[in-house]
Amino acid sequence: MKILHTADWHIGKKLHKHDLSPDFDLFIIWLCNCIQENKVELLLISGDVFDLANPSSEARKQYYRALLKLRNLDCKIILTGGNHDSPAMLDAPGEILKELDMHVIGSLRKNLEDCIIPVKGKSGKIELVVAALPYLRDADLRSAGEGNTYEDRLEVIRMGIQNTFLGAAEICKTKFPDIPALAMGHLYAAGVETSESERDIQIGNQAAFHASQFGDFFNYIALGHIHKPQKVNAPVPTYYSGSPIPLSFSERKDEKRVLILDTEKAWIPESIPIPVFRKLLKISGTLSELNSKLLVLESNEALNSLIELEMIETQFDANKIYELDKLNELFDQPGFEIVKSKATFLNQTKGASELYANSQQLEDLKPRDVFLELIAKQEYNEEMKNDILSAFDELLEEVHATESSKQI
Known part of the structure; x- marks a missing residue:
């Protein structure tokens, strides 16, 4: 079976107020041709479909137009939610899309088995099973009372991610023995290169998940969230496909790509470069x-x-x-x-506030960076700073979760 891995579409993205929707339209036209030329049977989209949790009506139309174009190619689609996506919005039309052979997992299911998707080949037999794991939010991974210190809470989050992947592996192993298995995820893996356009996740990326914690069961792990395409040092082939179009000036030199797997040959993907639509x-x-x-x-x-x-x-x-x-x-x-x-x-000569005012625009600043500047000026001991920062990070996660739950 041929599989195409992409992620981080960020439909509705504006770069310094400049609309990037024409870039995405050109990418979808190219993607359809790529799928046809390579006879791809399964398309994986690993999160951050939209740029905002409450996307505009135009962004939603662009999303559905893209799905219809892809559906006309007779290609199965599995799509998972990212940290920018609203789980409720992605999940809402799920039953209708499922009838069209499109599986959308916006939020982690209460029953993990509901994230496990068997994929049939042309013969009608199950040839592959996919653990379609979306972005794992703080609420999915721990309760508010767990962990006494900042580092304890980070460790609980890391273990929560690990247990989710290992739990999915166990289900695949038990329910679909001897069937190749692939996992999808949307997270920050320790040691990868980031760009300006990625929002901090899992408490400011400090809960970075170590790739060794994925385990060694899955044949391939298709990741999203990091926009720079790259391989992750893990026990099994693990890759970020990267975003298909540059989303910030820090990505201007990235070679954008999609990844294609041919399961009959190997689990190491072939990198297919995406044309440059604009510089x-x-x-x-x-x-x-x-x-x-x-x-x-x-x-x-x-x-x-x-x-x-x-x-x-x-x-x-x-x-x-x-x-x-x-x-x-x-x-x-x-x-x-x-x-x-x-x-x-x-x-x-500039002070901290002048530095921000003169060398950066408001849209360039991240809330966490501003808060770090603020507490750096206070005479707190290290433990107090960590506790204050932990409280801020949790509030920020709550804000992101609230944004994600809003619907028009």
Whole structure:
């Protein structure tokens, strides 16, 4: 059986207020062709289908249009929820989609067996079993009273993830003996490379799950959450497919891909590169250098290239800030758009609040980073800081969970 692994679609994503829906449409057209050319029978989508827990009506339409295009290829689909997704929203049409050979697991089921999906081949026999595990929320893994210290609570979360995967493995082993098994997951595995666009999960990623804890039962583990495609050092083949399109300027150099498995040959996937539909360009230099670099740009992509400008000058000069704003306002080169600009002055002394104000925009900051700056200024001992940070992380997880439960 041929299987295609992808993840982190983030439908509805805006990059500095710039809509990326055309990028996703082009990806789906390419994906349909890829599935046909490679005769893929099973498509796995490992979480973060949407960028927001309460996506816009346009994002939802784009999601269903994509599913219908894929369904027309006679390809089975298994889709799991990620930390950005609303479990209730994904699960709502589940019974209808199941009739179309699409299995959607937005939330961890009370009965873990309901996350285990047998997949039949063309012969009508079960050829594969998939443990479709979505993003595991704090509430899925521990009760509020467990763990006395911050590290205790992190360890409870790590053990909760491990027990979920081992429990799924045991069900596969018992109910489907001698049938190859594959697991899906959406989490942060220790040691992987991240980008700016990933939201902190499982208490600020400090509960990073060690890949050895997956166990050695599954033939392959299809992961989502990390946008940079990469292999995880684990007892069995374990991979992040990465996001199909760049979602932040930190991903501009990533080689986006999908992964294809041929179970008749091996469980090591083949990497299939995704075409570049638009470029993300980060251009730095003095004001004079920025003007020169912008003049020599050449476009050859399907969509407009997006530009992040950083003016770097030695001495502070308010006139140069004005000139940078003017450069943004007057820039009009076909095939290119400036979506962000900032000014950095090397010899300017800055306090913490000034540093944020001048070198970062509000949309760039993460709540945890701001909170860390705040408590760094207080005279707390290390134990007190850890307790305060633990309380903040739990509140942040609650906020994320509340966002995920909202429906229109």
